[in-house]
Amino acid sequence: MDGIFAYAITGLDGLAYGLLLFCVASGLTLIWGVADILQLGHGTLYLAGAYLGWWLADGGWGGLAAATAVGALAGAAVGGLLAICLRPLTGRHLDQGLATLGGAFVTADLLTTATGGQPLRAEAPLPGSVPLFGHLYPTWRLVFIGVAAGLATILVLIVDRSTVGATVRAVVDDEQMAAATGIRTRLVQAGVLAAGCALAVTVGVIGAPVLGPAPGVDTTVLTLSLIIVVVGGLGSIRGALLAAVGVGLLQTLGVLLAPAALVPFLLAAAMLIVLVARPTLHGRPA
Known part of the structure; x- marks a missing residue:
């Protein structure tokens, strides 16, 4: 029985990790x-938020x-700046990827240099553990699961039930038709870019x-996020x-249950199975 509970705790860790990755x-x-x-x-936006949480939060609610x-605010500003700077690269995905990846590498190196290049421990406002x-399970991890689950619920409701969500879905489904109906697609795209970047930095703060x-x-965060986007379907929150x-569960429970020799291949194998079973991944928001 104790072994079952140990798996349950590991599964809870996987849920926390999965929800963190989802928010990014x-x-x-x-x-x-x-x-x-x-x-x-x-991924660098998340890392910047984590460093910000380590620097400002300092284990207190006011700092958090x-x-x-x-x-x-910083994430939204970065998103707005990207919307302006990347406009000349519209439709040129390779150039967009190279530009943003280059900026990410430079920013990550600056953060690493400024903080000494060592892993840092961010203090939680609720230290300690609960039975x-x-x-004993970390109190803040339970709080994070609740906050991240709340964010996930809000995002799904916004995309599914709100006017903003309907506008976003229209732009995803057919940008030209959306523009023909009077939707300012450029503004929607810039808003989504700002909101997405702000969310990544914010999650870095509370997830540190x-x-x-x-x-x-x-x-790590970028790689797993790209896998999630591809497997989940482009533009699909659900x-x-x-x-x-x-x-998240595969990275925790899978590592615990699978033979050691298979652990490095778990994620690749699972992704391959999903891609074969579901070849059309340019998803509609669901």
Whole structure:
């Protein structure tokens, strides 16, 4: 029985990791699906938010609120700047990817140099652990699961039920037709880019105690986010949520259950199975 509870705790870790990845990947899938921009700097935006959380939050609620506000504003500003700078590269996905990836590498190197290049521990406003299934589980991780689940619910409701969501879906489905009906598609695309970037930095702030700032975190987050976008379907929030939770559980429970020799191939094998079973991945928002 204790072994079952240990698996449950590991599954909870996977859920937390999956929800963190979803919050980052959801912005990426909307940016790619709505603004038609291959934004490869999303992992660095998360890393910048994590460093900001480590620097400003300092284990207090006031610091966390300040870091969250600064992160959201800075992320939105970066998104707006990208919308302007990448406009000449409209439709040129390779050039967009190279430009944003180059900027991401430079920013990540600057952050690493400024902080000494060592993994840093971000303090949570709620330190300590609570008893769960006979084990002690970090309090902040449970809080993060609740906050991230709330964000996921809000995103799904906005895309599914709101006028803003209907506008976003229209631009994803057929940009030219949306423009013909009077929708200002350029403004929608810029807004989505700003919101997606702001979300990535904000998640970095509140997720820093879960996945803290360290060299290489940006690459990991970007790689897994791209997998989630591809598997979940371009522009699909529901698809991204399912894919992110699956990736999170696979990265935790899968590693625990699979033979050691197969662990490096788990994610690739799972992705291949999904791609074969579902070859058409240019999803509509669901």
